[in-house]
Amino acid sequence: MADLSVTFAKTIKSPNPFWLASAPPTNSGFQVMRAFDAGWGGAVWKTIGEPIVNTTSRYSSIDYNGVRMMGLNNIELITDRPIEDNLREIYEVKKRFPHHAVIASLMVDSKRETWHDIVKRTEDAGADGLELNFGCPHGMSERGMGSAVGQVPEYCEMITAWVKEVARTPVLIKLTPNVTNIALIGRAARKGGADGLSAINTFNSITSIDLDDLAPRPKVSGKSAHGGYCGPAVKPIALNMVHTLNADPEIRIPVSGIGGIATWQDAAEFILLGCSSVQVCTAVMHYGFRIVEDMIDGLSNWMDEKGFKTLDDFRGASIARLEDWGNLDLNYKIIASIDPEKCIGCDLCHIACWDAAHQCIHIEGEGREAPTRVEKESAMNFLAPPAHHPLHVHEPVLHSRGITTRYVGLSGNGRQGQAPPPTTSLHSSTEDAPPALRSNRVPYVDEEECVGCNLCWLVCPVDSCITMKEVRTGLPFESFNDRTKRLAKVSTCEPPST
């Protein structure tokens, strides 16, 4: 089994990279101890500060196609329990779990003495590190804390420096994603002396509005406030921000990755983009602490398969695989290929390509064969194409099978529907045989026109039915930047016109 242990910012050690993020699951010693028993490697304590009063309700979420909590939003604030209670429980947890990471998240008024005081008290309680909450985008920010600090590089740097004046343990800065360039904040934290970063905190959000009573959610007596958005929905944005931080040569401090992590695959991706540990909240709020079992097991199995012995063996391995667009190869070409054996005939690729891409996936004999370029252009110029042609624009017609054509670009020569029941007719116009539905419905790719955009492959519900195949162009690597340079050279070499 691979070694999953982590040493973060030199002194924070944990048996695995899976930490609980500072959030409701780390609100008490009882919860953190249960989490450690379940296998979590570390926990960032729910933000400690002067206790607040919360509202009811506090959470709302976005479901997607029947799956709950694709995205979660909260308007809960920092801890509502006394500082002493939290610190005593940190002490007890560390005593029982000396080899697990306990990091205290802190948020106090932006005063040097106040910060000095809380840092000392927390470290005295035995915390392995401190995470300064400069990320919370709701409630606390209106009081000049949280993201109000994290959105201004100068504040971020100043308060980090205050903390570093007294801190003996590593200091992590938790960053808000509600900024235009997160690297600027990361650099400020670094300048202030931060030992690491936690990214990202939640996004400002309004999840939804109740269409019965018109109240936004979560409802507090008929009203709401914007909250912080997290969960699987934010993962791609989090990955991009984490990459920005880890690829920045001016930052170069460890990052604990956060944002929609729910599985070992998610964790592996954050580590591949350079993270030293990962933090999880929404998935635990959805399913409980037990999910860490598969996170550990899956990551370990994957590392064994790949031959990675420690996390350092692959940490950051994908950072350099992200380039500026201008450095991508313009001469690389792939095209879509449909496996007729696997096709189930849903024709989603066809309609996606026709309506939303480059009109190069067609159906034989459907009145939806490939239009010629001239026909495409004539349709664009609002000239009437031949009446029989699929691009002939007309009013929806009632097909003989009784349904209105839904595709305006279709002329009435679409396939006839199933013949009516085999009645003995006076005047029969169609054959009784039912259509060979499946074979009729397999679309084909116009390989000349295919631009290799991936859309058909993305919409196809069948595994490996559509594959994107590389086409050898025979041309050498050339990026946009290369091409721009080459063309500039060509134009300067041209003899001056006389």
Next chain:
Amino acid sequence: MAIKNKYVQISPEEFDRNFADIHPPLTPNAAVIEASRCLFCFDAPCTIACPTHIDVPKFIKKIATRNLRGSARTILEANILGASCSKVCPVEVLCEGACVMNHHNEKPIQIALLQRHAMDWAHDHQFQPFVPGTANGKKVACIGGGPASLACAAELAQLGYAVTIFERKPLAGGLNTYGIAEYKLTPEDALREVESVRKLGVKFECKVEIGGQSSSGKLDSIPNPTLRSVSLQSLERDFDAIFVGIGLGDTTDLEVPGEHLEGVVDALTFIEDYKTKRTKCKVGRRVAVIGAGNTAIDAATAAVRLGVPEVRMVYRRSEAEMPAFAYEYELAKGDGVIFNWRTQPVKIHGKKAVEKLECVSMRLGKPDKTGRRRPEPVPRSKFFIECDMVIKSLGQTKHDDFLKAVPLLKRSRDGRVLVDEKTCQTSNPKFFAGGDCVNGGREVVDAVADGKKAAHGIETWIRRNG
């Protein structure tokens, strides 16, 4: 009553339990999840497979967005009997059978249950999406009050026609009301849809038999004192067009000695009996159903549910040739029905009531015209099946007497009414026809499709002829 002591009797509670809905409805959230599985195929095969061409992906996606009003409207616009079709359609061979998920090693989308979900919403919210059209002064008579006529009448009423439905039975709805297994569709379900048609201004004349003198032929109907008679001639005089949706006639006879004995009933009468009399329906202790079609299965499974300890189906061919749908056969097997394959009844024995069925074993010879192997008797294979009730289910006859009376009406060799496929117009231009009397006995949804088609055929024909 010779078999009196042999009757089985169940309590009303047992009846309710035994005949409870075979496909319980989806909960709202389950419906959203199931609807979300739908791939939203382009030019979807399910829509093509539906005889009424309900836009299935469209109504399903509306369920996914909890737009149940729009979903119900989508269904009802294509099929006014969308509620009963959601319960009685053999979806395994129609929409769900065409679902691309079948090629994907996944269960097809549960289209029937989703359709029912939207239809239940429509009922609960008394959703009536259609209104009668502006009266155009034209009158249409629909003969027969079953699905074909209901669909035809609903469509015509929206176009402004004054429609009258003539029905022989006390209630309209046809087989939906009287002839479908109770665990699939209750009479209340069927009558709900009749009401929705009535709300469009369609008049219902029940307990009416069309008889008397027609313009060119004499129609002799069996005199029945409980029925009012209206002559075909008067209909021809009083209405601008006539839709014939009379379905099929009596069950075909066995043509064996003893068929007159007490305890011999035909399947549709038996089904109507238990649906209307419920626990008061009299059934024996050993029941033999002759035939192996879907109606035979409905009768056999009903007998089991009415408490009959021994129910068997007797069929002269084998399992492979049985006309019933596979899932119906599974249902009967699950109910513990006994199957006597390759068995031909030759005589029913009994003093006054049925006591036993004399049968011979059959073997399958060369294929006949229908492509099925012809059963031949095995010599000296006579045997007896003890039973006190015989239910005949050998298909239905055509309403020959009535159809002969319609002037100039062309029929197929096997007695079906011939119609133009697109308009459902018969060889007598004033008469249109659809449903079982045209297709020989198919599904409710086929009848609805015919009724709709005929309505538009009538509209086109009447407009053309002023």
